[in-house]
Amino acid sequence: MGTAAAEDVAGLSPDDRRDEITGYVNRMQRTRVEELAEIFGVSAMTIHRDLDHLAKDGRLERIRGGARAITARLAERDVKLRRHLHAEIKQKLAATAATLIEPDAVIALDDSTTVGALGAHLEARQPSTVITHSLALMGIVSSLPNIALVGLGGQYYQETDSFLGSIVVEQAQRLTADAVFVSTTAIKNHALLHPDAEAALTKRSLLKMGGRKILVVDSTKFESSGMYHVMDLGEFDDIVVDDGLDAATRTELQRLGPRIHIATTSTKANS
Template sequence: MANNEPDVKNDVPGLAQGLPPEARREQITGHVNKARSCRVEELAEIFAVSAMTIHRDLDVLAKEGRLQRIRGGARAITARLAERDVRLRRHLNSEIKGQLAATAAQLIERNSVIALDDSTTVGALGDYLEEREPSTVITHSLALMGAVSAMAHIDMVGLGGQYYAETDSFLGSIVVEQAERLMADAVFVSTTAIKDQALLHPDAEAARTKRALLKMGRRKILVVDSSKYESAGIYHVMDLSEIDDVVIDDQLDPKLMSQLRTLGPRIHIVNTSAKAHS
């Protein structure tokens, strides 16, 4: 699609009028996330473009995993929906994930060996690896393997096994066996759920793989947003009392934060203006 679209309406006032396509799509995403769902006609009026342009925008945004297409419009990606597709999870709470990653990156020591899991939260650490200069990165995330392979001064150990498209990573017994033969100065993981003072995950193979990664680390670091507290999970990954550091946003319920502190990990709080998580 051309960047200069001819169908911008000139009779609708407002800052949304006349935006280039990428800027408009960014604002459409934010509007739908805030409203939870919107119809095409509503978006066309707000952004002063034709319904056909909005249809094209929503098709692009849905393909990129930033929104879900529904009949006559679009709706926000929820955590439950996103858990089934890594493409969707990469856009869920992306601003908070970036803030968490920026703080977690400060825990990477120069010339250290680090291990990173396949979560999209930990995946955001990829943007900080070159400046933090670990000597080696161990990961089972295919996306991180691609990113680190382009970093000339960082060695990479890729954990291979059965590839799962829904997580864009390698999981299962082969990965676990490789992890059991490795050591890392620090391991960074996230998780789908925290309940009863434990990390939980809805998938057995993913839980087993995360557990193996954590066990290889001298320092175990959990990077998680507060929406994961009290969420549903079936398979036990590790007790919170075994975690050395927790990087979390400041929206966690004070009672839960107090409970977390009693378990003894070093807590690194990320200040954010977000008031809710999907």
Template structure:
């Protein structure tokens, strides 16, 4: 290879890597800043506005950001769930309340599945207090949190890693789940519409369905904002869960419709079913 050929090869390699590196920098910038403008990105990286549009389209398809008029944002919307950092920060106090209510359902010695939701992460932080437990999860944040924790036998569900969700998803994850059977599952969902749970990701739906099939008892944890959001892919009806835990800001009309539909539910922070009528027995 001549010197000129070597230089050309380096230039081509750099050209191939440039879009990937630029998108990674844009992704980090959006997460840190919360919002970035297309014109400023084009000027910063010395590329055309159309190139930035393509970058943002690619990052949006991977679940990293939400493309809006004039730029991109990391803030969730009715259709976009937000990246892990923003999901963790959103409704943090309510997620803690939901988690504390859910913890009362856990008994030492049980096998507990927890999905990749940040509400599930809030619960995972409390689980060592109910040890000994076997905890099963595809959420890397939970795996890191509980790894080496005394009294916790941890089973990490592998598969294809999706950075936008900080979780393992896909066919291999589903296969790993099907080889197991847990006493109880705690999970959340992106949106609830007309009594059904929805998500924006087909991969997420497939894994959550596998988790539901592999659990004896299924508990859904959702804050009131889930009822105002929308999703593309249907996961399951609320009636597929043994208990739905909601927060006190949930619209009374929604609670009434759940009761009419026979959805067993509990309002976090309130007495359990028999005491305040917050839970409707399945089929009542």
């Protein structure tokens, strides 16, 4: 971050400064308190308070003398951390995926934090009904007067902030949707995978509701590890992915048959 950039962050409100700090730590992977104090023109004590606040929110990890970015491996264990991992890319993916929601459609949304970002677009897109097992999305949809909510309940899991398991699957089997939006933690060998058996089973049950199957996923998930098969990529109608995906993988996806929708990210634009 050069002098001009340092001038840009001078005098920010605490919330805006913390947003900028989070972005800086994510770019640099790790940084020290003294470096942040110099960049943002505040005292080291202020930076300590900012980092403590951000760590409590799960937006970064505190280390001795500074902070480091939340890794995908660490974030996978905690939904609070996952919501902040690649947050800007998730927002871009959600904005692109939202254009696939038809007015008055019945849509199903899984409990992934990537699909969860669609919550901000539901009021504008006006589906007639949202089906979900995500508690966070239930809270969003319940506040929208013109959209009906069908919540899939069962055993609640705090680490995913959602309901999972056989009861959710049984409920999903009785429902149909015009479009189903899902994401995952791993894509390999032309298939959607997930490290958790119950989560994989629940995603599979949502996708069997019929209608348009839409995968929303960031490019870092390709060639990641996962144990349980959810669905082959060729069975999807649409794949929404960011422009960090390499050209060879993009060509391979197109060969499999789904329509590919590319979300332009600032990371790519500024590279």
